[in-house]
Amino acid sequence: MSLDNLINNVHLSLSISEEEAVDLLTKISNTFKDNFFKKNQLKNIQDEIEILFSILKSSGYIDEYLQCDCGEETEIYPPNTTHCEYCNQLLKNSFVHEITNLFKLKNELNNELNLRNEEILKSVIDDQFLDIFYELKDNIDTIIPFLGAGTSLPLGLNNWANLLNEMGASLKQQDKDYFDKCINKGDYLGAINVLKNNTLRLSTDEDIKKHIVRQIEEKYKSGLAENYHNIKDIINLEPAFFITTNYDSSLIDYKEGDKYPYTLDQIEDAHELLNKGKQIVLHLHGHIRFTRSMIITKEDYESLYKDDRIKSYLNAIMGTKNLLFIGFSFDDEYFKDIYYNSFKHLGGQHFIIQDNLHPDEARDMLKAGLRPLSIKVDTSNFSENYVKALKIVLKNLL
Ligand SMILES: [Zn+2]
Known part of the structure; x- marks a missing residue:
């Protein structure tokens, strides 16, 4: 399977965007690097580990190993190994061995993801x-x-220009024109002065601050x-x-x-x-x-x-x-x-x-x-x- 197919499978099976699929795979690759890991360690990265794991496994970007505990000795074997190198019994003999399935990502995954992320980066930076x-x-x-x-x-919050525009709605025309002029040239402090000098509602620093606090509280999209x-x-x-x-x-x-x-x-x-x-x-x-x-x-x-x-x-x-x-x-x-x-x-x-x-x-x-x-x-x-x-x-x- 190619990286494109892997990304597409993750995107469709987990109902996340393609960008999120690339992020998820990058996170997996950065987390495990070329270390052995157990299937349930994926849980720290994604909840749907069964789906994710089966996609990874069928993608061919993952190698399987068997960890065999034989008395005092622990050894990791490729999956086609039949016998334990310590006791010479069958690996799968569960009377003498405790077997754990381990996995390792192929280097290709990391390399191809790096290239993909660089392409994405170049799409937003000249x-x-x-x-x-x-x-x-x-x-x-x-x-x-x-x-x-x-x-x-x-x-959801306003920039200074928008915040001020709302505050100046009640100004008289002549004052409003001057107020707008200040805003347009980026002189927000000047615009505040116009408000203070020409409105009743916003004539003190305290009034203006309270108004801004209310605005922020109303508009802020919490969570x-x-x-x-x-x-x-x-x-x-x-x-x-x-x-x-x-x-x-x-x-x-x-x-x-x-x-x-x-x-x-x-x-x-x-x-x-x-x-x-x-x-x-x-x-x-x-x-x-x-x-x-x-x-x-x-x-x-x-x-x-x-x-x-x-x-x-x-x-x-x-x-x-x-x-x-x-x-x-x-x-x-x-x-x-x-x-x-x-x-x-x-x-x-x-x-x-x-x-x-x-x-x-x-x-x-x-x-x-x-x-x-x-x-x-x-x-x-x-x-x-x-x-x-x-x-x-x-x-x-x-
Ligand atoms: Zn053994």
């Missing part, structure tokens, strides 16, 4: 960015994911299956910790262990972040659970980024780890500033994944100390295709 992908993969043990709004959109977003793919990178500018709970909802949304005020020093094993989530711009922690206005941004802590944490992180920006547009002037400053002093290999980058944009990023990895995303159904393409990249980093 050749010119492949080197950066492999560089990122080589450094994956030191990566700290830094998540921006893009990773929360698939969970959304892993296929439809990338949060779990990012968690699977198993970094020392996570940083996000998002206010929502997606990371702490999908990760194991410490589920507390840390904000800057709750971190004593950079060592607490780097403390291996805890894998905490630092919400750099605050979290909806603590309305006051949320960085929304120009004043909030100025006081946050004037704070020496943020500089010293970033220096400590960039000195020993490599950042990986995902769903982060890097057009936040405040953050850009302190990032470039730290980079000037410390250097390091920090990566950013963005979609459909033009080579000129990529070159500008490289000059500014960011190693860009552009993913090809078909814009006809952007949101869904973005999740899929990013998923392929993140899975191939493991």
